[in-house]
Amino acid sequence: MTEQRTSGQDRPHPHLRVDREGPVLTISLSNPERRNAKTPSLWLALAELAETLDPEVRVVVLRADGPSFSAGLDLAMLTPEGVDGEVSMLEQAARGAQEMADVIAPFQRGFSAWADVDAVVVAAVQGHAIGAGFQLALAADLRVVADDVQLAMRETSLGLVPDLAGTAPLVHLVGYSKALEICATGRTVHADEAVAIGLASVAVRVDELEATTADLVSALLAAPEPALRELKPLLRRAVTATRDDQLRHEREAQGRLMHALVTRPRH
Incomplete structure (x- = not known):
């Protein structure tokens, strides 16, 4: 990964754009044609960004290009063909349960590592935030959502569970019972409910998401x-x-x- 600068732009992954303006680092999911569907290599790039974060960064903004924050895992990862250049999930799973668990461990750091950084992490979330997309939003300290947001944990409907560090923050934010209901049913949580149950700090119109996030960042920077x-x-x-x-x-x-x-x- 290229060295982080006081100002400028980097691309640590083909589907990630990183912009630095003084004490603010903005990380953009940048594959809008696929609704910012994610792959393991992107999770590893997120982990490296967190684990090498410049200590001078005070606020990190997680955002996404296009109408959707992230549709979650690229489902081609769960097919025999897989995705070029990515680990084969099916081959790893066939080797054994522990082998599959060991493969997942470094991917989780792309989500869990943000809790360990000194900077406050803000997620600006619009449109679909499903599965791994929802879990990336949960990796932030604060969430601002657009009024069109659709948060959902769809893993259980695929016969799986959320495994990218999202279960603990979800339970802490909304409680065990509500977290179980959201995950087990795979239903959509819309903007008003997200604010009401503590998943988001505020919901705003889509065209106000960027400005509202910028206002929150300014307020955080104003604190000693x-x-x-x-x-x-x-x-x-x-x-x-x-x-x-x-x-x-x-x-x-x-x-x-x-x-x-x-x-x-x-x-």
């Missing part, structure tokens, strides 16, 4: 950088930490911030 960098991991840990551990995380983060405030040079 050290505080925001402490806040993201603090809140993420709160989901699974014990009460005593979370209290410790709070006071330790506050201690670092207070120390920095009182010892920084004054002009």
